[in-house]
Amino acid sequence: MARKPGWPCAVLLITGVMALMLGGLALYGRHAVLDRSAFADRATGALAQDEVMDEIATRIAVRELEANPSLAARRPVLEAAVGDLMREPRFPGEFHAGAKTLHDALFGDGNLAVADDGSGTMRVRVTSLVLPGAGRELQAAVAARSPAAARELGPGDPELFSLGGGRLESGLVQAAPHVRRLTSLAPLAILLGVVLLAWAAWRAPTRRLGLRRVALGVALAAGATVAATSIGRAVVLSTFDTSHGDAVVGTIWSAFLEDLRLWALALGALGVIAAAAFEPGAPGTWRRLWATVAAPSGSALRLVRAAGLVLLAALLLWMPEVPLDLALVVAAGLLVFSGAAEVVRLAQRSLIR
Known part of the structure; x- marks a missing residue:
């Protein structure tokens, strides 16, 4: 009996492993990133780290100062009020809601997302992480420390960051809505990988x-x-x-x-x-x-x-x-x-x- 050539088995094995790996990665992405609730839960879980909370507090304070330069003289009051805001039991829920809005903006088909600024709804940039409802609480926290500073505070909810600043980042943001359709092929890729590996084992x-x-x-x-x-x-x-x-x-x-x-x-x-x-x-x-x-x-x-x-x-x-x-x-x-x-x-x- 002639010996079977080894290269077809190697090709089947390598192709099957690659298909299985790509399908597994796509399936994980659908579970951990493309799932709206899982995305928000994982993002909110990062709040357990002190450095993350410090970074959020710094971003809120800096952005408020950039939007309202007159608050520069009252920066200690603003930073203390931001600390009060982040110690509120409702803050993780507001962050969670903002993460969901960001997820909708990134992976949805629309170009605009809706957030609550305390007096109704407003249209926000599609790739911004905004904390819905936190604006009212920040206003109250600043007013509790300095009514004069509260009057200088601008309306709207705090924005932590916006995506799409550079060419690579903008390209990724534009490609994000198409990722869901590609990852829908994950079960097919896994099935193809299993079939190819079974064929390689048989040969x-x-x-x-x-x-x-x-x-x-x-x-x-x-x-x-x-x-x-x-x-x-x-x-x-x-x-x-x-x-x-x-x-x-x-x-x-x-x-x-x-x-x-x-x-x-x-x-x-x-x-x-x-x-x-x-x-x-x-x-x-x-x-x-x-x-x-x-x-x-x-x-x-x-x-x-x-x-x-x-x-x-x-x-x-x-x-x-x-x-x-x-x-x-x-x-x-x-x-x-x-x-x-x-x-x-x-x-x-x-x-x-």
């Missing part, structure tokens, strides 16, 4: 080897997701030169993407355990795999290794915490694989006896 020399390859492919996709979140977080935080900014952005990043990293770690662990269960191999198999990676045969694999070493050197110079994080994840994966494989071998021996 393998043995079913056990095919299933092991599929499990390792899923584990590698999960590992790539973990690496992407680690590198992305480090890149974003590198644009801030203060610990305060790092804490604020890091909290927001974790609120929306920390679950993705945890799910990827869990999926990667299941993948390596499944690979060990399907075909554990002889003790020390991972050493031979490491030797193959360290000294690959063939020009293509050597070029891939060279590119990987250059990337690793760049990461060590730019953001040294990322290679350390990834090294710990890889080491944990090897330990889980070795432990699971040993358990499977012992179980097989006990069944034979």
Whole structure:
């Protein structure tokens, strides 16, 4: 019997893993970002961090001063009143409502959103985070400390930020309404990935080897997701030169993407355990795999290794915490694989006896 060529199986495996990974990312995006309530809940959860609350207080005070320069002489009164506002039990609810309005503006089909300014409704910029109802409370808090300052305070609800200032940011804002339609293909992508992986396993020399390859492919996709979140977080935080900014952005990043990293770690662990269960191999198999990676045969694999070493050197110079994080994840994966494989071998021996 002629031996089946190996490249179709490799193409099926790689394509299936990519489809599964893209479908999983789209499904997570629909759950964590595109869902209106989940988006607002995650954004509001960031208020538990003191640095986030300090940043919001600073933004409210600065924007009020920019809108009403006459308040500059009464800045201490304004800042104290903003503190009173943020200690109100209703403030998280107002922030939650503002996050929902921002979500509608970003991912809805319209160009305008509606907010309450205390005297009715008003049209606000589509990509602004406005705190509906907070304007009345801020007015009352300032009046309680200084009636004269309250008279100089402008009407309307506080605005924390607006999106769309630069070319990249504006492009992302314009593309946001189309994201929902693209992510609706997530179930189809996942189904396609499962079919392609099943086909790759069926074409393998043995079913056990095919299933092991599929499990390792899923584990590698999960590992790539973990690496992407680690590198992305480090890149974003590198644009801030203060610990305060790092804490604020890091909290927001974790609120929306920390679950993705945890799910990827869990999926990667299941993948390596499944690979060990399907075909554990002889003790020390991972050493031979490491030797193959360290000294690959063939020009293509050597070029891939060279590119990987250059990337690793760049990461060590730019953001040294990322290679350390990834090294710990890889080491944990090897330990889980070795432990699971040993358990499977012992179980097989006990069944034979």
